[in-house]
Amino acid sequence: MKRNVIFTENAPKPIGPYSQAILVENPDKLLVISGQIPINPETGEIVKGDIREQARQAIENLIAILEAAGATVDDVIKVTVYLRDMKDFEDFNKVYEEYFGHSKPARAVIEVSDLPKGVKIEIEAIAAFE
Structure with a gap:
């Protein structure tokens, strides 16, 4: 499988830990992950705290x-990424960069009026691999 970062000067440069686009050639597997919210899988409880804790x-x-x-x-x-408050973007982005800063997948961040269980963040993803 070939994973290529696409970049062109004819579109805005990324302003964070993401790429303009990712081109994947011949993936053996495509994984579509449903939105994940900050639930601790051991307790089943929502992680209380700020956007950094919930994002993590x-x-x-x-x-x-x-x-x-x-x-x-x-x-x-x-x-x-779905955020309840775009004012949390900078703090969220710092946590996100810890995990995705080196691979920089394509990304969209959207502010929404509410999320399940009143959480501050929900994240979904697509992966392609062999």
Whole structure:
């Protein structure tokens, strides 16, 4: 499988830990991960706290699903993030960069009016791998 970062000067440069686009040639497997919210899988409880704590748990949940399928963060090609408050973007982005800063999948961040169980964040992803 070939994973290529697409970049053109004819579109805006990325302003964070993401790429304009990712081109994947001949993936053997395509994994579509449903939105993950900050639920602690051991307790079933929502992680209380600020956006950083909630983002970290949502990403850890996403990583657990990737690993269960035989994939890694490096296989993620697209991430969609839903935030209840765009004012949390900078703090969220710092946590996100810890996990995805080296692989920089394509990404969209969207502010929404509400999320399940009143959480601050939900993250879904697509991965392609061999």
